[in-house]
Amino acid sequence: MLSNPKIVVVGSLNMDIVVETDVIPMVGETVLGQQAHFIPGGKGANQAVALARLGADVQMIGAVGTDSFGKDLLDALQREGIALDGIKQEDGVATGIAIIQLCQKDNRITVVPGANHRVLPSDVDRHESLIAAADLVLLQMEIPLPTVVQAARIAKRYGKTVILNPAPAQVLPEGLLAQIDYITPNKSELDVLAGNESQGQKDLEQSIAQMFAQGAKHVITTLGANGVAFAGNDTPLTTCPCYSVEVVDTTGAGDAFNAGLAYSIATGAKLADAANFASRVAALSVTKLGAQAGMPTLEEVMTKGMCLDEKVSD
Template sequence: MRKIIVIGSMSIDLVVSSSKRPEKGETILGDNFFTTPGGKGANQAVAAARLGEQVYLVGRIGDDDFGKEIYENLKDNNVLVDGVEPVTQMPSGTAHITIADQDNSIIVVPSANNEVTIEYVKKHLEQLDSGDIVLLQQEIPSETVAFAIEYCDRNGMISILNPAPYREVSNQVIESATYITPNETESNAMFKGNMEDALQAYPKKLIVTMGDKGAIYHDGNRKVTVDGYKREVKDTTGAGDTFNGAFAVGLQKEYDIEKAIAFANLAASHSVTGMGAQGGMPTLLDLEGEWHV
């Protein structure tokens, strides 16, 4: 079976929920506060590990209490942690999340995630086989992301770039990636608002996610919409990460692109029913009755 290797960030999420977001200079009372493991890399690895097999994470944590919590949570979720090592010169990453109006806003402080260097990643990529799946996001250095995408292209591996949080991506990276999975906002930033043209220019590569409306891609002949699912929303944090982790698992199961997207849409819809980035991420058992292989 193909291995899934997630290269990306790990953090502790500090989450506050309230009835509204404060205006500039305003202090308001919140409804709830909790901390939970997160980071886009860790989230996507956990999402994939709950649904698939042989899921590895490559990244860095601080040599601190947050780092120990992150590491233990990965092991508890059956993520293989051979590629997770602590650094001593900086703390673990954190994300500061505000939940209000059934949506979230986030400030990410990368810290140890900035130590996911080309040299660090290269030694792990060299252990992979042709056909293995590499999943990346953009909470680690941009040069590392570009190196990994281009390495996969040269060596016959499948790469998935989730360009979140958005920053400019070179044409070389876009051409080299097997799949690119922005949401609508990220797609508009990446392609200057020309999403329709971009879908046609990158058939079976560009997949634009649209929340509970599903996702769209171009199959080479026409634009295809893969329907989403509506759920009672508790917290949207981690829905995109669940989509990407599940999409990688769909490819691991050798689904075609449309079926892999449908599987990812279903998993992402479950994720919004729990609190925290990882709280609602489903297992295969959770999808029973709604998904038939």
């Protein structure tokens, strides 16, 4: 069992501009906010930070601009001990940003990709050696889809475990799922991928079955307050409850879950144990403001996380 797995994250880096308000404005309406925060984010960077805090040896492939936001994001990753060799700085392109409106402990997010759209297949090719040396590769879809495809292709060439967090959801190119070992949509993303817009447990089973028909090997679906559902070629559909915590900010919950799952799988855990570990990581992450700031350490997961109460949905 690996104690410090080597994980490559290929993904996005954004500066999150978080605005706290009491209400969400209607169209044409102006409301006053309480506070504004500039917080390092981006799905790729969030997952990289979460992995580093859990104890993984993390390399990241991505892009930022040469502006002040880009410098701030690189500094934040470096403080977490994440290697920056795979991150390029693009002249004349703004660093990606995310506008996050935080209201009543929930959020609405608008992403302006900026330099993230300059993460190209050739960048993955240039850093092929990082993937070759890794135990696991973690992908998301805030970067161009051809880059995701290339990263998965190279990873499988070297026999690496690949996890795809298909967010934001979009139709996947034919053959991509054959390169993916674990896919981790939330319920709405699962419905988009499966072409299913209905609701309910029957729909969940049908959607997961459709993912298997498209070539998926393992499907892990987060269900918000209803916990997590997962299934694999050798694992029947199983659900586990979420954990009850005092919620401060849900922005990075999905990224925390994916990092926890990736770390656990890379250390040799079975799917059920990995899903449970990931749920504890996600639960702890929402107790602090800011996606990256809320990512727990392995010690916190093994102490505070073990004391969490399971929240069984009615």
